[in-house]
Amino acid sequence: MPGPQSEAPLARHPSAATAAPVGLPHLSSAGSALTREIEILDEYGQRRTIAIPIERPLTVFVDKRELVTLMTLGSAPELLVLGYLINQRLIAAPTEVVSITVAWDVSAAAVKTHLGIEHLEARTAKRVVTTGCGQGTVFGDLMAGLETIRLPDAATARIRQSTLHAVLEVTRQQDSVHRRAGSVHGCALFKGAQLLMFVEDVGRHNAIDAIAGWMAMNGVQGHDKLFYTTGRLTSEMVMKAAHMGVPMIVSRNGVTQMGHDLATQLGMTLFGRASNRHFLCYCGFDRFDSEPEPMRPSVRVVSSSGHEG
Secondary structure (H helix, E strand, C coil): CCCEECCCCCEECCCCCCCCCCCCCEECCCCCCCEEEEEEECCCCCEEEEEEECCEEEEEEECCEEEEEEEECCCCHHHHHHHHHHHCCCCCCHHHEEEEEEECCCCEEEEEECCCCCCHHHHCCCEEECCCCCCCEEEHHHHHHHHHCCCCCCCCCCEEHHHHHHHHHHHHHCCCHHHHHCCCEEEEEEECCEEEEEEEECCHHHHHHHHHHHHHHHCCCCCCCEEEECCCECHHHHHHHHHCCCCEEEECCCECHHHHHHHHHHCCEEEEEEECCEEEEEECHHHEECCCCCCCCCCCCECCCCCEC
């Protein structure tokens, strides 16, 4: 059987725009192969070799107590774990963590905190299995903090249609595991049309958590940023982006009713079905500077007899 293919983790991150917080945790650098080659039989009866993503479990231990097992591609495991803890509101800042050490030989991530996480067992007792690919899990009180979220107003954080087109073009040209092997989701953080961070994982919820971890480690705020995902905009994705302070989300996919309702409640702008120059703005129109393209003329169908169909 063909073995793993050696490659660098697909997590792109230019230098951060703001100063990193003091007292950041030490993160290991657990590299791993992202794809493996297998032999397939296609519709023409031909055998050939293709690449498929490697999905692996990562069990997270916080101060030696098992918390959760995440199914992941493993492109940025330390950032994934840090972002997961932040997005689950188990920690408020990365400075609460001493270290995160990932060891793939035992499929585990060991998190050491300075003072422990108060009432960890009670706060993680109720779990909700979400619609996230790779079976996402959130803890029951995640929704409780939504009323405290204050996103920037529409005058401060907005986007032009030309900028949206530029974002879609950048993501279209992005080298990715999905392009080589499929079966993964990609998430990206933009400031205007500038790509700040790109991560792929088997689930879009993992990819957004890794971006949250990167933001925390680099002191990057979300108020003037745009979040892009290839996955659908569910309530989980909207909640996480809101907790990260990001007011605008773009998806190559669509939106669920609960995702739409939450975004409307929070004053967020959602774009979906976004590809090439096409998109739908679902809500938050006041943040969007529309630059409408000319309508294409309708096509008339004329039958062979000369009559319009």
